[in-house]
Amino acid sequence: MTRLIEIRDLSKVYVRGKQKVEVLHHIDLDVEAGEYLALMGPSGSGKTTLLNLIGGLDLPSAGSINVDGQRIDRLGAGALARWRAAKVGFVFQFYNLMPMLSAQRNVELPLLLTRLSGAERRKRAAIALQLVGLADRASHKPTELSGGQQQRVSIARAIVSDPTLLVCDEPTGDLDRQSAEEVLGLLRLLNREHGKTILMVTHDPKAAEYANQVLHLDKGTLVESAAA
Helix, strand or coil, rough: CEEEEEEEEEEEEEEECEEEEEEEEEEEEEECCCEEEEECCCCCCCCHHHHHHCCCCCCEEEHHHHHHCCEECCCCHHHHHHHHHEEHHHECCCCCCCCCCHHHHHHHHHHCCCCHHHHHHHHHHHHHHCCCCCHCCCCCHHHHCHHHHHHHHHHHHHHHHCCEEEEEECCCCCCCHHHHHHHHHHHHHHHHHHCCCEECCCCCCCHHHCEHHHHHHEEEEEEEEEEE
16 A cells, blocks of 8 residues: 555644643654544544644644655645645534535535636535435535534535545534444545545544544554554
């Protein structure tokens, strides 16, 4: 398999007033293309920080992050934003959908950053909604959808630009068990049948069971690795 992510000696320090808080300590991590990786650990262990660094939402204090052949820790703000738009799809615990827009329009939003025509944007959004099983809900607004359906819309939005990497931060944290299972099954489908590399932060051991590999963070350090 091809190595998609290579992290070396990664550290992240936040400065709060006169206090320095080191959230991640000298992380080394390799992730193969097509992997489905779950990151677990107690609150404050650095899981979301690591996810944000890999997704280009934040920059490290030290160390290197290479994703798909690109040293993203060396990119300026504009180049990093373009890289994120092209390479990464984000799924969060809270769906971050625009309440006044239909599901179709919400899914189209990332494509507004591209040069695609309106017709092509609509076509791609329709395909993404069909893939997550919501083609018949395209005209519905978020308030007309269940929590599980809203999260599936957010997954459609994450995949509409055909990203290399899906970054999921507690994607089932706000869902009931049945809806969570549906969303996790969809993520596994995207991994197994569509080859998407997925990094998922979760507190839920049942959610972690869907991943191929589980990594544990504790106090900013990788402490354990296990095959799921």
